[in-house]
Each structure stands twice: as structure tokens, then as C-alpha cells.
Amino acid sequence: MFELIAVTSRALCPGDLPGRIGALCAGGIHRVILREKDLTPGEYEALARRALAAGGERVILHHFPAACAALGAPRLHLSLGELEADPALRERVELLGVSVHAPDEAVRAQELGADYVTAGHVFDTSCKAGLPGRGLDFLRAVCAAVSIPVYAIGGVEGDKLSQIRAAGAAGACLMSGLMTCADPAGAVKALRAALEET
Numbered sequence: 001m002f003e004l005i006a007v008t009s010r011a012l013c014p015g016d017l018p019g020r021i022g023a024l025c026a027g028g029i030h031r032v033i034l035r036e037k038d039l040t041p042g043e044y045e046a047l048a049r050r051a052l053a054a055g056g057e058r059v060i061l062h063h064f065p066a067a068c069a070a071l072g073a074p075r076l077h078l079s080l081g082e083l084e085a086d087p088a089l090r091e092r093v094e095l096l097g098v099s100v101h102a103p104d105e106a107v108r109a110q111e112l113g114a115d116y117v118t119a120g121h122v123f124d125t126s127c128k129a130g131l132p133g134r135g136l137d138f139l140r141a142v143c144a145a146v147s148i149p150v151y152a153i154g155g156v157e158g159d160k161l162s163q164i165r166a167a168g169a170a171g172a173c174l175m176s177g178l179m180t181c182a183d184p185a186g187a188v189k190a191l192r193a194a195l196e197e198t
Contacts, residue, residue, distance in 0.1 A: 002161070002165050002169075002170070002171050002172075002195055003030040003031065003149075003151070003170060003171030003172075004028075004029055004030050004171060004172060004174065004188065004191055004192065005029070005030060005031040005032070005033060005118075005151055005171060005172070005173045005174070006021075006024050006029050006031070006032045006033070006173075006174060006175070006178045006179075006188075007032075007033045007035050007153070007173050007174070007175040008021070008032065008033065008034050008035055008036060008051075008175075008179065009035070009036075009175055009176075009179050010036055012175070012176060012179035012180050013179045013180070014180070017047070017051070018047070018050040018051050018053065018054040018055075019054065020178075020179070020184050021034075021051050021054045021055045021059065022054035022055060023183075023184035023185045024055070024178060024184045024185065024188055025054070025055045025056070025058050026185045027184060027185030027186065027187065027188030027189050027192075028188050028189060028192055029058065029178075029188050030058065030171065031058050031059075031060055032051070032055050032058055032059050032060065033060045033062050033077050033097070033173070034047070034048055034051050034059055034060065034061055034062055035062040035063070035077070036062070037062070037063045041064055041066060041067070044063075044064045044067055045064070045066075045067045045070055045071065048061055048064070048067050048071055048073070049071055052071060052073055057075070059073065059075070060075040060076065060077050060095065060097060061073055061075060061076050061077070062076070062077045062078075063077075063078065063079075063082070065078075065086075065089050065092065065093070068092065068093055069092065074092070074093040074094040074095065075093060075094065075095040076089065076092075076093045076095070076096055076097070077096075077097040077098070077099070077118075078096070078097070078098055078099070079098070079099050080098050080099065080100055080105050080108060080109055083096075083098055083109065083112050083114070084108075084112065087112055087113075090112060090113035090114075095115050096113060096114050096115050097114065097115065097116045097117065097118060098112075098114040098116075098117050098118075099117070099118050099120075099153075100117045100118070100119055100142065101119070101120065101134070102142075103141045103142050103144075103145035103146075104145070105117075106119065106142045106145050106146045106150065107145050107146060109146075109148075110146045110147070110148050114148060115148060115149075116148050116149040116150070116151060116170070117142070117146065117148065117149075117150055117151070118150075118151045118152075118153045118173055119138070119139055119142040119143075119150050119151070119152060119153065119169075120134070120152065120153035120154035120173075121133055121134060121153060121154020121155060122134055122135065122136065122138065122139050122152045122153065122154045122155060122156065122160075122164070123135075123154055123155025123156065123160060124155050125154045125155035125176075126176070127154070127175070127176075133154060133155055134154075136163060136164075136167050139152050139164065139167045139168070139169060140167045140168055143167060143168035143169055144168070149169075149170035149171070150168070150169050150170055151169060151170060151171045151172060151173050152164045152167070152169045152171075152172045152173065153172070153173035156172045156173060156174050157174070157177060158177070158190070158191050158194055160172070161191065161194065161195055161198075162195075162198040165195070165198075174191075
């Protein structure tokens with residue numbers, strides 16, 4: 001099954017972020033990565049508590065391992081550097097994701113026990129202004145390098161999903177569209193319907 005993962009951004013989200021997370025889950029999103037690295041640990045934990053109440057086990061915490069322990073939410077996403085600096089984090093969570101930007105980084109993440117990787121940025125994106133996307137050949141190379149699931153990230157929109165799936169990815173991460181749309185649940189349903197048609 002090709003999975004859709006929402007990546008959060010408070011800066012893009014009009015209104016209540018936990019409410020949007022709940023709506024995304026109601027629409028059938030597979031996972032939500034709560035990526036709000038600019039918060040203090042205390043602020044993040046408070047937001048994560050509300051996000052977990054809205055999205056339950058679909059919510060993956062990001063960058064703040066202490067929040068996983070404090071909230072009993074053993075799902076964590078890290079940069080490769082963060083995991084390399086503290087490999088023992090692998091043993092503290094049940095689901096571990098790692099961001100990678102090259103095939104060899106994906107191999108390293110797998111060696112350190114990652115359950116999945118996000119690979120990017122695949123397409124041009126305003127989040128990485130001035131840096132061209134690495135492209136589908138990059139994504140294919142990452143998928144070929146590891147046996148764990150690979151999720152494309154960066155500039156992903158609905159019209160790119162079939163290309164991402166054909167490249168061998170297990171799914172795709174979306175941020176801007178799902179953070180700004182007027183109907184989050186409807187947007188996810190439309191994405192899922194489009195995948196079923198291709």
C-alpha cells in the first residue's frame with residue numbers, strides 16, 4: 001500500500017494545528033510527522049499532547065525524544081546526525097524514522113536501526129528555495145540501496161504521486177498542500193482516490 005504522510009508546519013497552517021491533524025486523520029492520512037523544531041522542549045511537548053489527542057498512534061514526534069517518553073508515544077523521526085550522535089535512541093522507541101539526502105545516508109540509517117527513511121528533497125520546493133530537487137533518479141537510487149521503506153519528501157503534490165510510486169517508494173510526504181487547504185479531510189480523500197485510479 002502506498003502511504004501518504006503529512007508533515008506539519010504551524011507557519012503554514014491557518015487556525016488550530018491539532019484540529020487540522022484530526023481532520024487529516026479523518027480523511028485517511030496514514031501518518032502525521034509533527035515537525036516543529038523551532039519550539040522549546042516544553043512548548044513542543046504541550047503541542048504534541050494535543051496532536052496525539054487528535055491523531056493518536058498516527059502521530060510521529062520529531063526531534064524531541066524526551067517528549068516520546070513523557071507522553072508515552074514511542075514514535076520518533078530524527079535527522080541522521082541526531083541518530084548518529086545518540087544511537088541508543090533506537091532502543092527507546094518502537095518506530096524510528098530518519099531523514100536522508102543520499103543513498104549512502106539511507107544505508108547508514110538502516111544500519112543504525114531505522115524503520116523507514118524520508119528521502120529528499122525530490123522536487124523543487126519553496127522550503128528549499130534556490131536548491132533544485134534531487135529528482136526521481138535520486139529517489140530510485142535510495143530505494144535500491146535499502147530494504148526498509150523509503151518515503152519521498154520535498155515538493156510533493158498530487159500529480160507527482162504516481163511517479164513516486166513508480167520509482168519504488170513506499171509513500172510520499174506532503175506539507176504545504178495539506179497545511180494550507182481549506183478541507184484537509186477532503187484533500188486526503190482526493191489524493192487517495194487519485195492513487196487508486198493510477
